Amino acid sequence: MKVAVLGAGVVGSAAAYMLAKDGHEVTVVDRCDRPGMETSFANGGLMTPSDSSPWNSPGTIKRLGKMLFDSNSTLKMNPSAIPSIVGWGLKFLSNSTHNRHKANMVSNIRIASLSLETLRSIRQNAPLHYDQTTRGTMRVFPRDGHMSGFVQMCREMQEWGVKFDVLDQEQILEKEPCLKDVIDRYVGAVFFPDDESGDAHKFTNEIARLAKELGAQFLMGTDILEIAKQSSSRISHVKTSMGDIHADAYVLSLGSYSPLLARPLGIHLPIVPVKGYSVTLPLNGWKGGPTRPVMDDGYHAMMVPMGDRLRMGGKAEFARYNTKVDPKEGRRVLDDILKILPSMAEHVDVNSALNWSGLRPMTPGGPPIVGPTPYQNLFLNTGHGPLGWTMSCGSAKMTAELVTHGRVLTNSVDPRNYML
Ligand SMILES: Cc1cc2nc3c(=O)[nH]c(=O)nc-3n(C[C@H](O)[C@H](O)[C@H](O)COP(=O)(O)OP(=O)(O)OC[C@H]3O[C@@H](n4cnc5c(N)ncnc54)[C@H](O)[C@@H]3O)c2cc1C
Incomplete structure (x- = not known):
């Protein structure tokens, strides 16, 4: 299946790798000239399931x-x-x-633990260098x-x-x-x-390298202008500064900018x-x-x-x-x-x-928004807040399971709560 991943931060790049590993023909689109140049660039570097307690404690x-x-x-x-x-x-x-x-804390722990487990298994098969x-x-x-x-x-x-x-x-x-x-x-x-810990920017580029080795294409320097719908239940293509991109499935991973592209589709993301x-x-x-x-x-x-x-x-x-x-x-x-x-x-x-x-x-609760939308071929993998690097490999695995097999792996926020 052709899958377009929108966003090459740590979240989108990790998802691209897991999707390519599942055998999909993956295209990643991002406005920057390299992966991981925005929020994933110089974050705290902590890979910490222990930090799963959301900020809004009683x-x-x-x-x-x-x-x-x-x-x-x-x-x-x-x-x-x-x-x-x-x-x-x-x-x-x-x-x-x-x-x-x-x-919310339990949801975070489940995704973060899945992430660490997934990261460790990726590392066993391919040496990764990210300090x-x-x-x-x-x-x-x-x-x-x-x-x-x-x-x-x-x-x-x-x-x-x-x-x-x-x-x-x-x-x-x-x-x-x-x-x-x-x-x-x-x-x-x-x-x-x-x-654990590490440089999220270096990791993003390492995981993007592995995704490219599996055939994924990264279209960098490309502004995403609009996600165009074919009907109320299907996306037809994505309009970009470099022309239209057509795929069978689309994954939205634009970090803080996800709500701006989702809103015209009637999806009001609380991010x-x-x-x-x-x-x-x-x-x-x-x-x-x-x-x-x-x-x-x-x-x-x-x-x-x-x-x-x-x-x-x-x-x-x-x-x-x-x-x-x-x-x-x-x-x-x-x-x-x-x-x-x-x-x-x-x-x-x-x-x-x-x-x-x-x-x-x-997000207001803490856990990211990972899952389906009313558009059969649009999936969300976004809103990771202060834990995006910690959860990137876990939510990537969840996204790939959903796109490939229609399986929901662990509970994050159900994106359908945010549709109008
Ligand atoms: C100070 C700080 C410290 C942090 N510390 C940690 C930590 O220790 N541990 C941890 O787990 N997390 C930490 N985080 C959180 C973590 O960095 C984020 O959750 C994570 O980077 C989000 O990744 P992302 O891929 O969703 O977003 P981003 O990295 O922002 O990626 C989104 C991508 O979308 C692209 N994009 C957006 N709009 C468009 C458009 N219209 N067209 C084309 N491309 C577009 C951007 O160029 C960008 O590359 C920290 C964050 C900050 C700010």
Whole structure:
């Protein structure tokens, strides 16, 4: 079957590979000149089923007001974005009840675990190079932090297969001696042995390479202008800046831009762009940093080793489609990391850090939207929010199963909820 995958981010590229592996004739269409150049370019790099708890945990309403009006908060609202997110925001809050939050968390865990399993099996058959670590991740908690509540949530996740260990100060240092200068700040840590990390941009290009080896074509530098329908139940073709593309099936994976192309078809996807920042510091051979990703719960900061670089990140900002990089935000991220790794400034030129920003395609509940639509030959694989790299191989497998065999593998959000 001819399948057109719309979007060559990590989500579309992984789907293209799984579809090509199933024997389809795949064409991927994207406006950038290479795969993985937008949100999949410099994200946090965490491949973490352990991070499956959606952002709207119970009690969100109380915390939200405080966070939005605190200038040091990791959450920011640009006033111009308010009108466009009112409806979405109400859905976000309605998903913050204990039951809804738990159901969404379980969906995320299932897709993320399927993803890790799928990634590992791809790696067994083809060596992939993307600055990966496979040594787990560690979340450290300051004395005034929320460790006991977090451990409670980990126990809930454990029921669904997420393994974890609680560490004391000595065990933290055994794993990450680089924290010795600040160890007294921490009351303990939670270690997730199955988590991994890696450069999502490099991975996207690696998986695109494997897809091409199986015959997939990548039409880069091509703007998708419209998804044209033949009838109320069938797509006829896709109009692009390079001409029309005809296929038997179409997979929509345009990240934060998916709603814009779906809306004229009567599909109202509840996905909003949530901006985030990352900072990437070349280490030039310095080995004094962490050997696996470390998240500091107090500063809401994370540092992820990526080959000879350290990736750091944080922040969520509602700013519509604005991806302008604000160097002040990058500096703030870096300053928090320097509080955790003070010796880094003596060995590394912190002024050589590269700032980046991208748009997380967020659904109000958390899980992505993967599944069929009222158009028999249009499928959705989009809205992966803060976990798109973590879930990419899982949702790719789900998409391929659906397109190839009509089988639904695991429960994400049913896209039919969003049709008008
Ligand atoms: C700061 C930050 C940190 C993050 N950290 C992590 C993390 O640690 N772990 C994790 O799992 N996830 C993380 N994420 C989330 C993750 O990066 C995203 O969920 C993921 O990249 C989304 O992938 P995608 O393929 O859906 O979207 P994208 O990567 O944005 O791909 C969409 C593609 O569609 C193309 N496109 C859009 N519109 C058109 C059009 N009209 N015509 C042609 N092409 C078009 C774009 O060029 C783009 O290549 C983070 C995100 C941010 C912003």
